[in-house]
Amino acid sequence: MNDSTYPWFILVPRREGIREIHELSEEDQRQLIREISSFSSFIQESFGAEKMNVAALGNMVPQLHIHVIARYASDPAWPGPVWGKVPARPYADEDLARVLSSVREFQHGAE
Numbered sequence: 101m102n103d104s105t106y107p108w109f110i111l112v113p114r115r116e117g118i119r120e121i122h123e124l125s126e127e128d129q130r131q132l133i134r135e136i137s138s139f140s141s142f143i144q145e146s147f148g149a150e151k152m153n154v155a156a157l158g159n160m161v162p163q164l165h166i167h168v169i170a171r172y173a174s175d176p177a178w179p180g181p182v183w184g185k186v187p188a189r190p191y192a193d194e195d196l197a198r199v200l201s202s203v204r205e206f207q208h209g210a211e
Contacts, residue, residue: 103188104195106177107147107170109203111139118164121156135210136166142206143170153182 101108113132118124124132140152149170156166169182177185191199 101188102190102196104191105186105189106175106182107143107149107199108182109139109143109168111136111166111168113164115164119158119162120164123164132166136168138210139206140168143168146202 101110113124113128115124115128121129121132136154140154143149144152147170150173151171153169153171154166155169156164158165171178171182173179175182190196
């Protein structure tokens with residue numbers, strides 16, 4: 101998500117037509133949990149998060165996707181959900197480039 105208020109990422113399994121985790125094969129479910137756990141750990145460490153929020157809601161977008169959000173007691177939505185609390189604050193170009201580079205390095209190391 102292009103919102104610098106919260107380090108917020110969306111993981112999308114490369115499985116067409118899947119809306120829910122339980123629709124994945126057992127192996128794909130295990131793989132999804134491994135990927136969520138690995139990525140959450142990376143984000144928590146990279147951003148110094150106090151808490152990680154992980155959710156598969158999909159009420160607006162039916163394709164299965166997982167929100168991974170780094171949280172802090174000092175963030176404007178704490179301890180509630182991040183949705184709709186404050187308007188999104190897009191990243192500055194150089195900050196976005198730095199975050200994307202870090203995530204790409206993680207992704208290449210995970211492959």
